[in-house]
Amino acid sequence: xxxxxxLWLKLTxxxxxxxxxxxxxxxxxxxFLIYIYAMxxxxxxxxxGRWDYVHDVWYSWQALNVGMLAFGSSVIAFNxxxxxxxxxxxREFIAAxxxxxxxxxxxxxxxxxxxxxxxxxxNRAADKSDLCNTQLLNTLPPLPNSYRAIFSSCISTADxxxxxxxxxxxxRLQIHHSRLKxxxxxxxxxxxxxxxxxxxxxxxxxxxxxxxxxNKLFGYARSTExxxxxxxxxxxxxxxxxxxNIEVEDIDGLWDLTVRxxx
Numbered sequence: 001x002x003x004x005x006x007l008w009l010k011l012t013x014x015x016x017x018x019x020x021x022x023x024x025x026x027x028x029x030x031x032f033l034i035y036i037y038a039m040x041x042x043x044x045x046x047x048x049g050r051w052d053y054v055h056d057v058w059y060s061w062q063a064l065n066v067g068m069l070a071f072g073s074s075v076i077a078f079n080x081x082x083x084x085x086x087x088x089x090x091r092e093f094i095a096a097x098x099x100x101x102x103x104x105x106x107x108x109x110x111x112x113x114x115x116x117x118x119x120x121x122x123n124r125a126a127d128k129s130d131l132c133n134t135q136l137l138n139t140l141p142p143l144p145n146s147y148r149a150i151f152s153s154c155i156s157t158a159d160x161x162x163x164x165x166x167x168x169x170x171x172r173l174q175i176h177h178s179r180l181k182x183x184x185x186x187x188x189x190x191x192x193x194x195x196x197x198x199x200x201x202x203x204x205x206x207x208x209x210x211x212x213x214x215n216k217l218f219g220y221a222r223s224t225e226x227x228x229x230x231x232x233x234x235x236x237x238x239x240x241x242x243x244x245n246i247e248v249e250d251i252d253g254l255w256d257l258t259v260r261x262x263x
Contacts, residue, residue: 021082028075035068089157096153100221103147104214107173108243111211113141114180115244118204121183122251125195132195136187140180143173162220165229169213176206201257204246208258211240234262 039058047053058065116138124130151170155163180203186195212232219225237258241248248255 025075025079028071032068032072039065093154093157096150096157097221097223099150100154101218103150104217104221106144106147107214108211110141110144111207111214112244114176114207115246117180117184118200118207119246119251121187121195122197122200122204124187125197125200126252132187134187136184140177140184143177161229162227165213165217165227169210169217172206172210172213176203176210179203179206198253198257201251201254202261204251204254205237205258205261208237208240208244208246211243212236215239215243232262234259237262 039061043054043057047057117136117140120136120138124132124136151166155166158166183195183200183203209232215236216228216232220227238248246254248258
């Protein structure tokens with residue numbers, strides 16, 4: 001049963017719409033090659049170049065000839081339409097991509113504003129004398145708004161890999177904001193919850209991961225680098241911490257957690 005599921009998963013990954021269209025075009029091309037040989041080459045060979053024999057063959061198979069011409073016209077028209085649609089999508093993506101650096105800068109500013117709250121929360125959670133039952137001095141910044149439209153436009157017009165990468169950033173961003181919103185509310189008289197420093201360290205790591213994902217996109221968004229969706233490295237995470245003004249050496253256990261989670 002597991003083998004069948006594994007094979008089915010591989011087939012679903014391979015059997016995309018684009019691959020199906022390529023298969024149809026390949027079969028159509030092979031069919032036309034066979035048709036051309038059967039209608040234009042073979043009759044001259046079998047009839048030894050006699051025009052009356054070739055004419056008789058064409059006359060006998062005129063229904064097939066009409067059908068093949070109609071089918072060929074349909075295949076050509078479909079591919080022209082698909083080509084024009086792809087070019088239109090590329091133009092729309094180029095237009096949307098022009099605003100992507102601005103959206104990435106907006107997200108970076110939001111990430112930086114999250115740092116003071118996380119650092120304060122970690123310091124208080126690490127302090128055993130602090131009951132964490134009073135509000136944090138540093139509050140959670142609101143999510144920016146303009147990035148949504150740009151990301152949505154890019155995802156709908158970009159290639160699959162780029163679209164999935166942008167969608168992943170959005171997913172992680174929503175999770176991050178929800179966690180920090182919950183963390184902020186936990187520091188209050190009403191909640192009085194025990195805060196575990198390791199949890200807050202993991203929030204810092206995820207924030208640095210988001211920053212690293214955004215950093216990797218800047219070059220591509222500015223059309224100075226190729227798209228890179230490879231796994232984030234420790235060096236890129238370290239750069240992320242630096243951009244966020246998180247002093248890793250001052251936060252006990254953060255780098256060890258980073259190394260462990262990035263394996």
